[in-house]
Amino acid sequence: MGYETIKLEREGKVGILSFNRPQALNALNTQMAREILAALEELEQDDEIFAAVLTAEGEKAFCVGADLKERKDMSKQEMKKQRELFVKAFTAVAMFKKPLVAAVNGYALGGGCEFALACDFIVASEKAVFGLPEVGLAIIPGGGGTQLLPRLIGRARAKELIFTGRRIDAREAYRLGLVNYVVLPEELRKKTMEIMAEIVQNGPIALQQAKRAINYGLELDLHTALALEAECYNVCLATEDRDEGLRAFNEKRKPVYKNR
Incomplete structure (x- = not known):
């Protein structure tokens, strides 16, 4: 299958799914959600793929959440349908049956942060920035953030980050236990693939x-x-x-x- 908003690669036994809307900071739109679902299904059905990486094209952002420009002209009904699709995409990442590691460079905000949280663990570059700013738009994290973040860093710290909408850098994310590794941006793929090589040598x-x-x-x-x-x-x-x-x-x- 051809993809326009994501890129799907295979490197040995590792599948690499990359968000591919760098001109829009990899914001999640309707087509991207559909393609994420299709790509994850493709990787799950491929017996040659033992594990996968979720990452992004571009230097500025992993994913900045929902594409609000797409939403501005939507009716309430259209927005509800899109929301249902987005929930399916977030759930597919969280429920992916094979090991799935996030490699994050740049902004991981809102839904982008939630995609990373839904993975098994995160490798971050020093340029990574994490945040769940939804309350500033009078909504709440709706891609699993209110459930995943407390399970990862504890209830009180998660409440503080969600209630304030504060952004944190990679070093602070590491200190809180949100990410497993922090590396130079140019070392992100290399470090991630070294870890994946350790994983996929196993059954x-x-x-x-x-x-x-x-x-x-x-x-x-x-x-x-x-x-x-x-x-x-x-x-x-x-x-x-x-x-x-x-x-x-x-x-x-x-x-x-x-x-x-």
Whole structure:
């Protein structure tokens, strides 16, 4: 499928989805939301892709949230339909079954910040700026921000950032635990792909089940969460990849996993 507002690449076992509206600071419009959904589905269905990166084209912004210029002439009904589509796009990022890492350079504001938060973790350049400024427009974060940010940095700190709409730089984001790494802008892709190389050398089904166990288990009581972990483990146990991993260990070689 051809894409206009995003770019989809494959580098070995890694899919790279880039927002591609740099002239608009990668603001999210209707077409971009549709293409994000299509690209994520494409990557989920591709057995050769073990994990993915969400990033952006351009030097100024990862994504500055919704394209308000597109919205200015919309009717209430049109805006409601667009909003439903946007929620699907945010949810698709949050529920992507394979590991998904955000590589953020420049502004990640509003929905852009929420896209990054919905990923498994964030690698940021020193030029990254994060913020959820929605209350300044008399709305609230609606792409998962009110739920994802407190889970990541704690309730009180998240409330402060959301209530004030304050922007924070990459170093402050690192201090708060919002991002895992801060690197020079020119090192962002290299660092991200080094991490991805570590991830995709492992069993793809195991990666998916580990993500499932963590994401769902954290919302459960410990007893139920341990039962979920056991279920996820058993999924891995029944795979050919698990047999290959065991053979490779005993034969003192690197395993060749095939996602089955």
